[in-house]
Structures are given as C-alpha cells and as structure tokens.
Amino acid sequence: EDKVVQSPLSLVVHEGDTVTLNCSYEVTNFRSLLWYKQEKKAPTFLFMLTSSGIEKKSGRLSSILDKKELSSILNITATQTGDSAIYLCAGGIQGAQKLVFGQGTRLTINP
Amino acid sequence: GAVVSQHPSRVICKSGTSVKIECRSLDFQATTMFWYRQFPKQSLMLMATSNEGSKATYEQGVEKDKFLINHASLTLSTLTVTSAHPEDSSFYICSARGNRAVQPQHFGDGTRLSIL
Numbered sequence: 001e002d003k004v005v006q007s008p009l010s011l012v013v014h015e016g017d018t019v020t021l022n023c024s025y026e027v028t029n030f031r032s033l034l035w036y037k038q039e040k041k042a043p044t045f046l047f048m049l050t051s052s053g054i055e056k057k058s059g060r061l062s063s064i065l066d067k068k069e070l071s072s073i074l075n076i077t078a079t080q081t082g083d084s085a086i087y088l089c090a091g092g093i094q095g096a097q098k099l100v101f102g103q104g105t106r107l108t109i110n111p
Numbered sequence: 112g113a114v115v116s117q118h119p120s121r122v123i124c125k126s127g128t129s130v131k132i133e134c135r136s137l138d139f140q141a142t143t144m145f146w147y148r149q150f151p152k153q154s155l156m157l158m159a160t161s162n163e164g165s166k167a168t169y170e171q172g173v174e175k176d177k178f179l180i181n182h183a184s185l186t187l188s189t190l191t192v193t194s195a196h197p198e199d200s201s202f203y204i205c206s207a208r209g210n211r212a213v214q215p216q217h218f219g220d221g222t223r224l225s226i227l
Contacts, residue, residue: 034215040217042117042204043155049213050213097143097208099216101154 002027002089006102012109015081021074021105023089032092033065033072034099039085046074048092079109115207117219119223123156125224125227132190132222134205140209144188145216146180161188195226 004076007022015069026032036043041098047056049065049072056063076083086106090099114137122130124140134144142163147155159180160168167180177199179191188207192199202223 016131032211032213036218042206045113045215046218048213048215092213094158098145098157100157103154 002091002093002100004089004100006087006089007104008105010106010108012110013079014065014081017079017109018075018077019079020108021069021076021087021101023073024069024071025091025102026070027091027093027100029094029096030055030067030091031094032038034061034092035063035072035074036088036090037085038088038104039071042051043088046092048059051102076107081109081111083107084109113209114223115205115219117205117222119222120220121223121225123225123227124195127194128226130161130192130195130224132192132203132205132224134188134190134207134219136186136207136217139207139209140185141176142185142210144182144205144207146178146188146190147204147206149204149221155204156159158190170188192224197226200224200226 003026005024034047034048047063052067060077064070086104088104089102118133122137144161151156157190158173161180161182169175182188199218204221206218208214208216
C-alpha cells in the first residue's frame, strides 16, 4: 500500500527560527513529490520535485528530494507568524496521476 | 495562473437532501480533476478521479451511488452527495491539473458540508 509519512506531526517555534520538515514515502510507480501549505481553506501549491538532489527555492522556503532515501525535506528560514499552517507532503503516482498525502505537519510560529 | 474555483464554500442542509458541489478550472483546461474529503485534523483522502468525458474512477470504499461525479467539460467537474446524512458532513475539496505530463494539482477552496 502506498504510504507517505511526515514528521514531526506538530512543531512550535519562535519567529525568526529555521525549521525543517520531513517527508518519507513508499509509493509504487513514484513520479514526483509535492509540498503544499494549508491554512484555513484548501492547500496551496509550494513545490513539485522530480529529480533527486536539486534544491528548489521560493523566498525563504526551499525543498529537496532524495530518491535514494525515499525522502524529502522542506526548509523555512527566518520564520514569520504567517508561516503558521499545516504543511502537506504528497507522493505523485505515475500514470494514475494520483497523489498520496501524508498526515501533515502543523507548524506554529509564535511571535 | 492555475486557479481552481469551488462552489459553494459552505452548505448546511437537512438529512436526505442531495447537494451538488462544482469545481471549475478558471484559466486552464483540466482533463483530470480529483475529489478529496478531509476530516478534522486529518489529511486529504482521495475519493475519486474525474476524467473529462468518461466515468470517474472511485477509490476503494467510496460509494459510487452516494457520491456522483460528472466531468462534462474540460473546465468543470461536479460532485453530488445524494441523500446526504450527518455522517457525510465533512470538508470536500477538489483539485485539477493541466494536461502536460508532470504537473501539480491545484486545489479549490473547499466546501464545508454540514448535514443536520
């Protein structure tokens, strides 16, 4: 059965701290690894990773995929209260185009 | 770009009512759309994959006759919860992806369904 596991499930830090969120996957016919940010409504897209070892960056956020370890990390530097959200990791399945979601990491940034 | 609109955002209705939720891709064509359900403090659970012009593919355990999906055009998919009961109360989210080989899914804002 396809599975995506995120850790930690919950994280509370102070504004300005750097955080690293982890995602490991066991997905048959793996195609891509995606990160989403979910606040009050539906998830917003952050990154899609298909190649191992190539870092993707967007402002203070960055992510990298390790296909050997079947894992990915999402880094957020100089965190702000607006970064508080649930961060979801998903494995994309080739062909079926489906996503298998992890349980999410609830990140809270305190001022 | 890649805007997905979902409507309505909130529905409150009586048990036994059927409820239709619309999902539209506003600025791209989506041959494939997806319907998810999310319980409080849980992750997204895929219910079905909706393909334009053909029958939806349902995940194991999802009742086809309960959750009717129609994908009539490249920009619109609908989910109808038939004869809804309180246990159907949940947050329903749709997503859509474009037609290129490797593309992310983009999500609508979700519909919070409450059945009294």
